[in-house]
Amino acid sequence: MQQNSTHLVLGASGQIGSVLTTELRKKYGSSAVIASDIKAPKKESSQMGLFVQIDATSYDALLNVVKSYNVSTVYLMAAMLSATAENHPSKAWDLNMSSLFNVLNLAKDGFIKHVFWPSSIAVFGPSSPKINVPQLTIMEPTTVYGISKLSGERWCAYYNKKYGIDVRSLRFPGLIGWQSSPGGGTTDYAVDIFHKAVAHQPFECFLAKNTALPMMYMDDAIRAVIELMESDSKKIKVRSSYNLGALSFTPKTLYQSLLPLFPNFEINYAPDFRQEIAESWPQSIDDSSARNDWGWQPQFDLKLMVEDMCSNLRNK
Numbered sequence: 001m002q003q004n005s006t007h008l009v010l011g012a013s014g015q016i017g018s019v020l021t022t023e024l025r026k027k028y029g030s031s032a033v034i035a036s037d038i039k040a041p042k043k044e045s046s047q048m049g050l051f052v053q054i055d056a057t058s059y060d061a062l063l064n065v066v067k068s069y070n071v072s073t074v075y076l077m078a079a080m081l082s083a084t085a086e087n088h089p090s091k092a093w094d095l096n097m098s099s100l101f102n103v104l105n106l107a108k109d110g111f112i113k114h115v116f117w118p119s120s121i122a123v124f125g126p127s128s129p130k131i132n133v134p135q136l137t138i139m140e141p142t143t144v145y146g147i148s149k150l151s152g153e154r155w156c157a158y159y160n161k162k163y164g165i166d167v168r169s170l171r172f173p174g175l176i177g178w179q180s181s182p183g184g185g186t187t188d189y190a191v192d193i194f195h196k197a198v199a200h201q202p203f204e205c206f207l208a209k210n211t212a213l214p215m216m217y218m219d220d221a222i223r224a225v226i227e228l229m230e231s232d233s234k235k236i237k238v239r240s241s242y243n244l245g246a247l248s249f250t251p252k253t254l255y256q257s258l259l260p261l262f263p264n265f266e267i268n269y270a271p272d273f274r275q276e277i278a279e280s281w282p283q284s285i286d287d288s289s290a291r292n293d294w295g296w297q298p299q300f301d302l303k304l305m306v307e308d309m310c311s312n313l314r315n316k
């Protein structure tokens with residue numbers, strides 16, 4: 001089914017979207033994947049395939065691209081992340097929700113067939129269990145980002161039930177990759193720390209040293225998207241969003257795992273407003289629904305991730 005589709009990635013210049021676009025092009029061919037973002041792409045990525053500059057909050061702009069290129073699958077990766085959203089609440093709500101409604105409505109109106117939309121661990125809140133948070137549990141998010149993701153999940157489930165829309169979603173933990181820069185997330189210290197270590201500079205961490213959060217290597221995250229989207233529709237029993245787990249560590253553990261490679265690396269901890277956001281989130285994830293329904297299995301443990309990140313950043 002996916003092999004003959006044209007895929008459109010919205011937010012293709014962002015942290016996940018840029019890596020996803022590259023992987024989809026490897027898999028389905030350059031001409032089958034259209035990259036799109038509100039920002040113009042970096043030169044290298046624009047040379048790899050078609051790019052259209054559009055604003056995902058405009059239904060008409062989206063419809064135009066979908067019709068022009070006969071798009072059947074949309075990956076909506078455009079969003080404002082947790083820390084930035086706290087500073088721009090209504091803008092974040094607007095972007096995160098109107099882009100989702102646009103894409104869901106394109107499916108409802110019969111213009112596209114399949115939708116991927118990422119949710120997040122931010123859907124959980126202080127009253128959710130901290131350890132191995134289950135798929136179904138109390139969810140009272142306290143961030144703008146979390147509220148938009150939880151609302152979005154309910155709308156995805158609604159469009160699936162009411163209109164039969166094939167929308168699929170994953171609750172991403174913090175994502176760590178060497179290919180792209182992060183943008184405004186609470187988990188992003190875990191990307192920045194690698195850049196400082198490789199540049200032989202000290203690192204100031206905006207979270208306290210013992211703040212454990214669920215995390216995942218970008219390669220695993222992208223593979224999860226592709227595997228979820230390629231699964232037989234009958235296997236996808238959760239139409240809100242799947243818990244997805246891989247790693248769980250604190251800033252201190254990550255720092256210690258870098259020391260063997262960078263013995264002189266220094267860290268100091270200066271928690272800011274993001275500490276409270278991190279403390280409202282779970283520390284680890286029970287992803288048994290994803291494992292049982294469509295065979296999810298992470299491949300990167302902390303050691304493998306650290307080695308792969310460092311060697312790729314050194315070569316970059």
Ligand code: SER
Pocket residue numbers: 081082083119120121122145172173174175184185186187188
């Ligand atoms: N990485 C995201 C953030 O920190 C969580 O989904 O905002």
